[in-house]
Amino acid sequence: MIAIAIDDEPIALDIVKSHASKVSFITLQAVFTNAFDAIAYLQQNEVDLIFLDIKMPDINGIDFLNSLSNPPLVIFTTAYAEHAVKGFELNALDYLLKPFSLARFLKACNKAEELHSLRKKAVATSQPAYIFIKDGYEQIKVAIDDILFIEAAGNYTQISLLNNPSLSTRMPISEMQALLPAQKFIRTHRAFIVAKGAVTKFDRNQIWIGEKIIPIGPTYAQCLLEL
Secondary structure (H helix, E strand, O other), rough: EEEEEEEHHHHHHHHHHHHHHOOOOOEEEEEOOOOOHHHHHHHHOOOOOOEOOOOOOOOHOOOOOOHHOOOOEEEEEEEHHHHHHHOOOOOOEEEEEOOHHHHHHHHHHHHHHHHHHHHHHHHOOOOOOOOEEOOOOOOEEEHHHEEEEEEOOOOOOEEOOOOOOHHHHHHHEEEEHOOOOOOOOEEOOOOEEEEEHOEEEOOOOEEEOOOOEEOOOHHHOHHHHOO
């Protein structure tokens, strides 16, 4: 996995570099003390994972993440535990509270590698007919073409299906997105993924799937071009 790290403290970046050098599947390609330099880098380079500090001058990590229309996987690194809830609301993969150990760092990287592998597998399968959704200890088979939209609702993700009752799962919406073929589905909001073929109309602020109105988040305006 190709990764970068962003932190205004050089010592904190040194710790991330040291830990990352011991994880065989992580290549830390660049580090930044300035978030705007990182934005410029992301515009020119493909990155799978960002280690991102939250409390930084000029632009904090949460605003930085919100500014990215198609962000890679993100692991927050910060000394401030009170930001954890907000970080997970943004579908951050993990949250490392400074000072974090190599073991805790490795655990977060393993989660990133697992989800990254899921995404690659989904891309490699050109037109999957179905996916399996975790429901407790069970895996439920769901036809791709039956999915209308997916909504994050508290601790659950709700899947709205064609001619079927909706399905609830505790899978995070980010994991759901990794399983779905990108040519058929699009993220319109931090809480919504929609099937492109199910969209009946849209404007610059919202999308309709039948009578259901789905918002377009300000950081997901790129989805209008795809539609």
